[in-house]
Amino acid sequence: MIKKGLFSKMVATFTLIISISFIIIATFLSYWFEGYYFQQRKAQINSESGIIGKAAVEYLEGDISSYRLREILTYIGNYLATDIWLLDNYGYVYSVSNDKQKKLIEKQVFTNELEELRKGNSVEKRGAYGNIFVVPVHTYGMPIFYNGTFKGAIVMHTSINEIRGPLKKVYEIIWASAVLAIIASCFVIYYFSQRIIIRPLAQINYVADKISKGEVDKRVNINSKDEIGALAESFNSMADSLEKIENNRREFISNVSHEIRSPITSIKGFVSGMLDGIIPKEKERYYLGIVYKEIQRLTRLVNDLLDLSAIEAGEFNLRIEELELNEFIRLSVIKFETKIKDKKINVNVCLDDEDLFVAADRDRLVQIITNLLDNAIKYVNEGGNVKINTTKRGKKAYVSIFNDGPCISEQDLKKIWQRFYKEDKARSSKVSTGLGLPIVRSILTKLGEDIWVENVKNKGVKFTFTLTLI
Ligand SMILES: Nc1ncnc2c1ncn2[C@@H]1O[C@H](COP(=O)(O)OP(=O)(O)OP(=O)(O)O)[C@@H](O)[C@H]1O
Ligand SMILES: [Mg+2]
Incomplete structure (x- = not known):
């Protein structure tokens, strides 16, 4: 699907580009070629006009016959592939190179142009010529002067098709090379598009398909720098x-x-x-x-x-209200009274002197403190110490819960926040699920607060979290 689509689009684009450039080249070339060809023609005609002019004067002087003059005209006309007329000083035709145009003799063909010729300038025209030439011709007229007096003019008509003949050949060559270029570029496009785009895309497609079917370990192997x-x-x-x-x-x-x-x-x-x-x-x-x-x-x-x-999932709507932190902590500690007594733990609650009003959700705050206290009491040594501290710094209240006991190993420090992670699987499996800390951290993250854990060297573990003061 991809292969066909991309390839044909690229080929279409390239064909268009190549065609446009060849059309531009052909236009310029034909323009230049036509100009060049006419230039050549004019040079040729100019060089022949000397002979014609001389013959015309000789004829007018009565030195040669009209037959001989026509012979000369016919010869040169054939040689240059043009029709040549000779006009007298009033614009009347008196000799033609092509027998078919004999009926023009004694007719006036130039009137306006005569002025120019009389001044010694040549005239040039393009297009159909009255009813004499149906196909467009290139007309070129030159004056004949003899001893300084105007003796008429030589007019030559070259069929533009005559000029266009060779041009057609050039067009053919241009189009043939355009077609060749298009075919060659098809091959190049095919090769490169396969290598650069189509094959990599197909690979990505293939792997995406595999992944969507559950093979999530599949990867694409493309190292191009594009x-x-x-x-x-x-x-x-x-x-x-x-x-x-x-x-x-x-x-x-x-x-x-x-x-x-x-x-x-x-x-x-x-x-x-x-x-x-x-x-x-x-x-x-x-x-x-x-x-x-x-x-x-x-x-x-x-x-x-x-x-x-x-x-x-963010489905939890936190009901943020103003809560007094110290009071909350006192109440939470009381809930653990039996456990504290059973384990003979020495609990040291050291709260900030002032009331700490924080912005939090009541139930969630209870959950946070309960989970952390539960851990502290669970992991503290028999008869050990648990210390709870609140302080105020800037706009934040800091709550830390410390317990005596073995430190958490360096690698476990990161893992304890993962769901179901339990450090000592054997000991805690009965009572723990390993969801306590992940819940605490998710709630605090939702509240925009922070929590971290640190080992107090050779003594125990301290969890600290922040809350925003009101
Ligand atoms: N105060 C602490 N002292 C030492 N280790 C702790 C402390 N709190 C947590 N840990 C370690 O982090 C692990 C994860 O704690 P977390 O509260 O998530 O789970 P849990 O207490 O094992 O189970 P749950 O809280 O679901 O009953 C614990 O298993 C324990 O190894
Ligand atoms: Mg716990």
């Missing part, structure tokens, strides 16, 4: 990001399925155990408790996923 090369390059980078998205999607689905499968498997196992009677009646309550926890975990997972996809 626009097609640039197209191939951007095509490849588009394919790269498509591949990345596709891989993310696959990984995401496998992660989600994996996370959902384990609670479902255990729920299924316990429930079927109870139904089959393998689990004794008195233990049913205990196992129901486990099943309930698994269901809670599933619910949390599904809610987290829905939240995350809603935030990322």
Whole structure:
């Protein structure tokens, strides 16, 4: 499809260009050629006019017969392929070279032009000549002077077709070479368009088709330094990001399925155990408790996923209001009281003296602080310290949450923001999904805020995020 379309368009364009240039060349050439030919003709006629003029004078003087004069005229007329007339000083014809024009003898053919001739100038005309010459002729008249007196004129008519004959030959040559040039350029165009445009485009097309069918690892291999090369390059980078998205999607689905499968498997196992009677009646309550926890975990997972996809799809309408940050933090810490006591954690809340009014969405802010506190409490050592800090700097409030414990390795520092990423898979698999931090970061990004993590050397980990003060 592409091949035929582009090629025929290019051939049409080139044919047009070649034809136009050849027409221009032919026009110029014929113009020049005609001028040149007439010039040559005039020179020839001028050189012959001496002989004719002499013969005319001899005739007028009575030295030669009219027969002899006509003989001379006929001879020269044939030789130059022109019709020659001799006029007397009143413009009357008295001799012609061509027998067919004998009836013109004794007729006056020149009147107006006679004045010019009398002055010694030659006259020149082009076009049909009365009813004598139907086809256009080139007429050239020269005066004859003898001893200083005007003795009449020589008039020569050359058929313009006579001149155009050789010109036709030139045209034929021009057109033949135009056709040859068009054929040759077809071959050249075919070769180059194949190499430069058609084959690369076909390759891009082929790869695009493959990618659309799911083979996202396919790339085009074009290294030219032109626009097609640039197209191939951007095509490849588009394919790269498509591949990345596709891989993310696959990984995401496998992660989600994996996370959902384990609670479902255990729920299924316990429930079927109870139904089959393998689990004794008195233990049913205990196992129901486990099943309930698994269901809670599933619910949390599904809610987290829905939240995350809603935030990322931009379907989340943040209800921004004025919130007092310190108060929020106090309330959030209280929610974790039991966990804090269980783990014997020492929580140190150090809040800014002033009230910090920030612009945020109430529920989302709770989610951020809860997720970060949950992590701190989860990853802090038994009996360790958790420190929560708020400060004001410029137009921003900074909230940092620190906990004692092992530092996060350099490579994990970037990965912890990815969905489903858990540093220690064995330890946290039961309680974690690895969606906490991605949710926190998505919300903060939506709010136009920032969050980062740093290792406090040999002590622990500190997460800090910003909020805008009102
Ligand atoms: N305060 C922290 N101290 C040490 N490591 C942390 C801390 N917070 C997060 N991490 C690391 O980052 C990983 C990702 O945290 P994230 O909150 O996203 O998931 P999670 O806590 O494992 O699961 P979820 O929050 O969904 O229950 C954690 O598994 C942990 O390895
Ligand atoms: Mg977490």
